Amino acid sequence: MTAFDEMRDGAVAAATYAEIRAWIERTPLDALKRKSAEAELLFRRLGITFAVYGEGGDPERLIPFDIIPRLIAASEWKSLSAGLEQRVRALNAFMLDVYGEQRILKEGIVPSALVLENEAFQPAMMGFTPPGGIYTHISGIDMVRTGPDAFYVLEDNCRTPSGVSYMLENREAMLRLFPRLCARHRLAPVSRYPEHLLSTLKSVAPERAGLDPTVVVLTPGSYNSAYYEHCFLADEMGVEVVEGADLFVSDDDVVFMRTTRGPQRVDVIYRRIDDDFLDPEVFRKDSLVGVPGLMRAYKAGNVTLANAPGAGIADDKAIYPYVPDMVRFYLDEEPKLGNVPTYLCEREADRAEVLSNLDKLVVKLARGSGGYGMMIGPHADEAMRAEFARRIAEKPGDYIAQPTLALSTVPTVTDTGIAPRHVDLRPFILFGRNEISIVPGGLTRVALREGSLVVNSSQGGGTKDTWVLEDGPSRPHAPMGQAQSQTQTQEDSLGC
Amino acid sequence: MLSRTADSLFWMARYTERAANLARGLGVAGRMASLSVALEDESAEWHGILTASGGEAGFLDKHPGVTPEAVVDWIVRDRDNPSSIFSCIAAARNNARTVRTALTVDMWGAINDTWNLLRRMTPAETSGEALAGFLEWVRERVLLCNGAATDTMLRDEAWRFVQIGTALERADNSARLLDVRHAMLSGSAATEYAQWQAVLASVSATRAYQWVYRDRLDPTRIAELIILRPELPRSLVASFARVKEQLDAISADQGGRRGECHRMAGELHARLAYGRIEAILEEGLHEFLTRVIEHTASLGQEIERFYIQVAEP
Numbered sequence: 165m166t167a168f169d170e171m172r173d174g175a176v177a178a179a180t181y182a183e184i185r186a187w188i189e190r191t192p193l194d195a196l197k198r199k200s201a202e203a204e205l206l207f208r209r210l211g212i213t214f215a216v217y218g219e220g221g222d223p224e225r226l227i228p229f230d231i232i233p234r235l236i237a238a239s240e241w242k243s244l245s246a247g248l249e250q251r252v253r254a255l256n257a258f259m260l261d262v263y264g265e266q267r268i269l270k271e272g273i274v275p276s277a278l279v280l281e282n283e284a285f286q287p288a289m290m291g292f293t294p295p296g297g298i299y300t301h302i303s304g305i306d307m308v309r310t311g312p313d314a315f316y317v318l319e320d321n322c323r324t325p326s327g328v329s330y331m332l333e334n335r336e337a338m339l340r341l342f343p344r345l346c347a348r349h350r351l352a353p354v355s356r357y358p359e360h361l362l363s364t365l366k367s368v369a370p371e372r373a374g375l376d377p378t379v380v381v382l383t384p385g386s387y388n389s390a391y392y393e394h395c396f397l398a399d400e401m402g403v404e405v406v407e408g409a410d411l412f413v414s415d416d417d418v419v420f421m422r423t424t425r426g427p428q429r430v431d432v433i434y435r436r437i438d439d440d441f442l443d444p445e446v447f448r449k450d451s452l453v454g455v456p457g458l459m460r461a462y463k464a465g466n467v468t469l470a471n472a473p474g475a476g477i478a479d480d481k482a483i484y485p486y487v488p489d490m491v492r493f494y495l496d497e498e499p500k501l502g503n504v505p506t507y508l509c510e511r512e513a514d515r516a517e518v519l520s521n522l523d524k525l526v527v528k529l530a531r532g533s534g535g536y537g538m539m540i541g542p543h544a545d546e547a548m549r550a551e552f553a554r555r556i557a558e559k560p561g562d563y564i565a566q567p568t569l570a571l572s573t574v575p576t577v578t579d580t581g582i583a584p585r586h587v588d589l590r591p592f593i594l595f596g597r598n599e600i601s602i603v604p605g606g607l608t609r610v611a612l613r614e615g616s617l618v619v620n621s622s623q624g625g626g627t628k629d630t631w632v633l634e635d636g637p638s639r640p641h642a643p644m645g646q647a648q649s650q651t652q653t654q655e656d657s658l659g660c
Numbered sequence: 661m662l663s664r665t666a667d668s669l670f671w672m673a674r675y676t677e678r679a680a681n682l683a684r685g686l687g688v689a690g691r692m693a694s695l696s697v698a699l700e701d702e703s704a705e706w707h708g709i710l711t712a713s714g715g716e717a718g719f720l721d722k723h724p725g726v727t728p729e730a731v732v733d734w735i736v737r738d739r740d741n742p743s744s745i746f747s748c749i750a751a752a753r754n755n756a757r758t759v760r761t762a763l764t765v766d767m768w769g770a771i772n773d774t775w776n777l778l779r780r781m782t783p784a785e786t787s788g789e790a791l792a793g794f795l796e797w798v799r800e801r802v803l804l805c806n807g808a809a810t811d812t813m814l815r816d817e818a819w820r821f822v823q824i825g826t827a828l829e830r831a832d833n834s835a836r837l838l839d840v841r842h843a844m845l846s847g848s849a850a851t852e853y854a855q856w857q858a859v860l861a862s863v864s865a866t867r868a869y870q871w872v873y874r875d876r877l878d879p880t881r882i883a884e885l886i887i888l889r890p891e892l893p894r895s896l897v898a899s900f901a902r903v904k905e906q907l908d909a910i911s912a913d914q915g916g917r918r919g920e921c922h923r924m925a926g927e928l929h930a931r932l933a934y935g936r937i938e939a940i941l942e943e944g945l946h947e948f949l950t951r952v953i954e955h956t957a958s959l960g961q962e963i964e965r966f967y968i969q970v971a972e973p
Contacts, residue, residue, distance in 0.1 A: 209769060386758045399761040404662050422663040422970035424817060425914050 167310075168572040169584055170234065174312045180237045180633060183348050188232060188575060188582055196231065196577050203229050203337050228626035229334060231341065234574045234587055234608040238635045241352070244307070244315055244591070245602050247500035250491060252303055252593045252600065255322060255478045257494035258487075259299035263289040263474060273493055274486045279477065283531065284323075286439055286474035288446055292463055294472040295368045296597040301470040302361070302434075304328075304606075307589045308504070309572040316504050316569070318588065319484060323476035324436050327607040327627075328592045329393035332357060332400075334607075334629040350634040352604035357592070358400035360603065361434075364596035365401075368468045369431045377431035380421065381405045384437050384453040394436050408437070413457030417464040432468045433458075439473045481564045482508055482530040505567060509560040518565040519556065522549045525565040526617075527556070540617055542568050571617055574628065576610055586611045588619050589630065605630035665762050666821045667968045668755040673809075673825030675752035676771065679745045680802035681833035683795040685709050686735050688862040690791060693728060695854060704844055706731040712840040715741050729787070736786050736794070745798055749778050764812040767805065774801040817913065820906040824963065827906070831899035832956045837862045838886050839949040856882055863894045883945060884937040896952060897932035903959070904929040910967075921962035928955055 171181040188196070207226050236244070261268050262279050263286075269276040279285055304325030306318040335354050339346055362379065369377035383394035385407050398405035410421050411430065420427035435442065441451040443458040461467045477483065485506045491499040507514035507525070518525060522541050529537040539552045556563045573584035591606030608628040609619035619625040689709040706726050710716045713735055722740065723730045738744045742751075753775035756763055763771075786794045806826065813819040841859040856877045860866045863886055872889060873881050887896045904925040911918050940948045 209773075386754075392760075395760045404665075405761060406662060407664065410662055410664050424661045424663055424666045424821075424910070424967040425917070426970055 167570040167584070167586065168312070168314075170309070170572050170574050170587075176237050176240070176312060180235045183345070184233065184235065184575075187345055193577075193581055196582070199341055200229075200231050200577055203231055203341055206337055206340065207333070227330060227621045228612060229337065230576045230585075230610055230612075230626050230628045231338075232575050232577060232582070233338060233629045233631045234589075234610075235349075235631045235633060236605065238352075238633055240315075241604055241632045243500065245604075247315075248305055248591055248593055248602055249600050250495065250497060250500050251305060251317065251320070251487065252300060252595055254487065254491040254494050254499075255303070255320060256298060256300050256595060258478065258490045259322075259472070259475060260293070260297055261494070262477065263292065268490070268493055271493075273489050274483070278480075278482055282477060282480055282483070284439075284474070284476040284480055286477075288459060289472070289474040295370065295465070295468045298368055298470075298595055298597065299472040299475045300478070301364055301368065301472075301595050303471075303593045303595070304590045305593065307501075307591065307606075308569055309587075309589070310569055311572075314502075316502050317484075317487070318504060319481060320478050320487065321590075322471060322478040323438065324471065325590070325592065326390040326393055326436075327590055327609075328357060329396040330627050331592070331603070331605065331607045331630065332396075334627055338629045349631060350636055352632040352634050354603045354605055357603045358397060360594050360601045361397065362401040362403070364594040364601070365432045365434055365468075365470055367597035368470065370465055370468060373431035378429060379403045379432040379434065380411075380430055382411070382433050382435040382437055382455075383407060384441065388436070390436065397434075408451075408453045408455050411455045411458075413455060413461050417457070417461045417466055419455070419458065419461045419467045430467060432470065434470050439476060442469075442473060480530055481506070481528060482510065482561070484564075504569060507565040509556050509563040509565065514565075515556065515560055518563075519553055521565075522553060524568060526568050527552050527563055527565045530562055530564050538618075540568060543615075543617075568617070571611075574608070574610065576612065576626075576628075578612075578614075583614065585614075586617050586619065587628065604632035661762070661817045661821075663968045663970050665759045666817070667964070668759040669762060669818055669821040670825040670963070670968075672752045672755035672759070672771070673822045674829040675748040675755065676802050676805050677826045677829040678743060678833060679748035679752070680799050681830070681837070682713060682735055682743070682745050682748070683798040683802075684862050684864060685712055685833075685837050686732070687792060687795040688858045690728075690732075690795075691861075692854065692858050708840045708844055709735065711843075712836045713743055714836070715743055732787050732791060733783070736791075737783065746778065749775050749798075762818045764808065766808040766812045770801070770805045770808045774805070777801075817910060820910050821967075823906045824903055827899040827902035828956060828960055828963075830894055831896050831903070832953060834863050834886060834894050834896060834899065835949045835952045835956070838883070839946060839953075842883075842945050842949075852879075853877065859886070863892075865892055865894065868892050880937055880941065883941065887940065887948075888932060888935055888937060890933070897929070897935075900925065900929040900932055907963070919962070919966035921959060921966045924955070924959045924962055928952075928959065 170177055171185060172178070204226060207229060258268065268274050269279060300322040302325065304321040304327065306321065307315050308318045309315050331354060365379050366377055379401065380403055381394050381398040383391060383405055385391065388394070395405050404421065406421055411419055412422070413419050419430045419433070421430050437453055440448045441454045443454050443456060444451045445456050446459040447454070458467070458469075459473070462469050462473075485503060485508065488499040488503055491497055507518045509515045509518055518527070525541045527539045527541070539548055541549065544552075571586040571588065574587050575582050576585040578585075587608050587610045589606050589608050591602055594601045608630040609621065610626045610628055611617055611619045612624060612626045621627070686709055689705045693705045703726055706728055710719055710726070710731060715734065718741055719731070719734050723734070734741050735744055737746050739747055739750075741747060753771050756768060756771045760768060781794070784790065809819070809822055813822070838859060841855055841862070844855055856879060857866070859882055860869050860877075865885060868891075869877070869882065869885055872885060872891060875881075885892055885895065889895050890898050890901060892898060907922050907925050911922055
């Protein structure tokens with residue numbers, strides 16, 4: 165199985181990567197490694213860590229950052245972003261429907277049991293329409309690529325997708341480490357994401373909040389793996405990052421935060437806590453990170469939660485195969501983005517197919533995330549396959565399977581030289597009352613181990629900066645001011 | 661500002677200040693103990709620093725006797741001691757981490773780097789011959805943290821809670837260090853002189869004494885310097901002046917909202933600002949300092965009650 169090399173395969177690739185290719189060919193490996201070390205120092209100093217607790221080792225790890233960027237041509241991005249917008253509209257329509265009239269279930273397009281018996285389905289949302297009719301204000305759609313025009317959606321993350329801070333910090337790092345290389349490309353900027361996020365959140369504030377609603381980011385706390393991101397986004401938006409204990413709900417169902425000036429009213433909560441933990445009065449009673457009474461305030465229309473409770477229903481990998489049907493059903497359009505063919509082990513015919521092809525398929529938990537509990541058939545040994553066969557037979561509803569895709573590769577700095585490594589892409593889509601906005605690019609995750617297809621940061625994956633190129637010629641900067649006549653401007657070996 | 665943020669900034673500042681003052685106290689104790697030829701009782705030094713750090717009971721639960729090595733380990737490294745230098749820096753850094761957005765990059769860098777360097781240090785690097793250098797390093801790191809705060813923080817509420825934490829902790833620590841030295845005063849004139857030198861060194865005020873009084877060391881003046889002189893930045897009166905000033909500034913920002921903590925800070929400061937050393941000594945230095953330490957603790961609790969524990973309406 166040969167993978168598509170995003171730098172070398174095809175005419176678009178050659179044109180897109182021309183500068184990058186020249187750069188890595190003229191730069192000695194030592195120099196690239198030095199720059200990598202510099203990047204690591206930068207991230208460590210800024211405290212950009214990803215906490216993985218309970219596995220021993222340093223609990224505050226850095227996600228490895230690879231300094232060779234991943235490029236996407238303007239034309240590629242254009243069709244990709246149109247597809248993403250379409251998909252998110254369909255997913256949002258699906259949520260409004262399943263918590264409302266349930267037309268798609270009544271018409272038998274999506275099996276009722278799959279939705280209604282799903283643990284991500286929140287009956288508490290039945291008959292309630294979130295402000296502006298928006299469930300999924302912030303989503304991250306994981307994409308993989310297998311050929312020049314072959315982008316596929318791997319999974320939808322509508323619950324509380326993370327990673328956007330890495331997208332922003334990676335760009336910052338590249339601009340610091342390689343200003344000249346960046347200047348030689350027409351890079352679509354990503355830095356306005358926090359601004360867009362804030363206006364998205366403000367656009368869904370309760371009406372009585374007026375023109376300047378109070379927005380907060382609700383975090384489970386500093387032991388959460390994405391805590392850095394929660395603080396980063398709050399800081400960039402200029403809002404408070406709060407924990408459950410910082411908030412309380414009054415008897416008349418209004419949410420307040422505890423401040424040094426006394427209680428202050430809160431209008432919009434960008435929550436980075438799972439549904440189950442949001443409100444011990446409604447969901448899990450043992451939740452210590454939630455806010456008792458939050459759902460009362462939400463349903464009274466006194467506060468907006470983003471994303472809406474129950475949005476996680478679309479993250480389920482057993483629902484995923486039906487998304488193209490949702491596009492047709494709700495939007496009356498043909499899906500612009502394809503799905504990866506998926507077997508639902510719950511279906512008898514699919515299950516038989518999966519069990520007889522375990523050596524070729526990727527088996528995943530329908531409700532898992534973070535790359536845990538999955539098996540990549542071709543890389544697994546006999547014992548592992550037997551183990552998964554047993555698990556599938558035991559709880560077929562918990563598993564899905566997909567063909568092992570030849571994920572595209574991008575050149576990556578490794579100990580022994582520059583080598584292709586498999587990547588995926590998570591673009592972030594913001595859905596506000598008046599518009600959908602997608603920052604060009606997203607987070608590129610890279611599987612650093614040779615041959616590995618697992619890009620999750622909890623499984624040793626790294627990240628790259630994602631460069632969406634704008635149309636038009638590149639803009640090399642003229643040297644600043646005038647130079648002394650005998651000193652020739654000389655590009656250093658790094659070309660940065 | 662979120663109450664929790666104010667709380668974390670306050671305690672971040674208190675713990676960094678405490679770490680530096682432990683380093684000062686322990687450094688002086690080590691020096692004094694090494695001068696033991698001049699002293700009647702070497703172990704009094706180690707008892708003294710244990711008392712000053714307030715962890716004597718915990719220490720005695722764990723160690724059969726007061727040996728220099730055990731005391732140094734307890735005060736420097738032991739994580740069972742919530743006020744060891746390691747524990748203080750870890751707690752300061754954890755508080756800083758939970759309020760990253762309220763800190764400047766330089767402040768976070770100073771405190772985070774300090775913790776990252778400290779946690780990799782082996783016992784050999786923090787004891788024996790290396791101890792004096794290590795304690796000096798701790799002091800320098802805290803100076804860096806304070807400098808980063810002074811030079812980079814906006815003069816807003818966050819800054820004020822940091823200032824209050826630093827000043828309140830400093831008042832408490834200066835009072836303790838003076839009190840424990842005072843208790844050791846007995847015996848020959850030579851020992852006494854060394855003790856008074858140690859008092860000054862433990863609040864970094866040896867040179868300051870000379871500049872203020874231009875005379876030989878005199879117990880009354882030393883007590884006056886550390887308790888009542890506003891010029892000395894580590895004196896009790898200077899510390900309470902800062903607490904009062906910052907509490908008043910927060911109140912002014914909030915349209916005059918005041919509580920018991922504002923009254924207490926004013927009263928404590930006024931007593932010192934208009935106090936006379938003769939009257940204090942007449943009452944008894946130990947009694948006076950004990951009262952100051954208690955009042956400092958109550959003031960801390962009042963500040964928390966007013967700003968941190970926001971009641972639901």
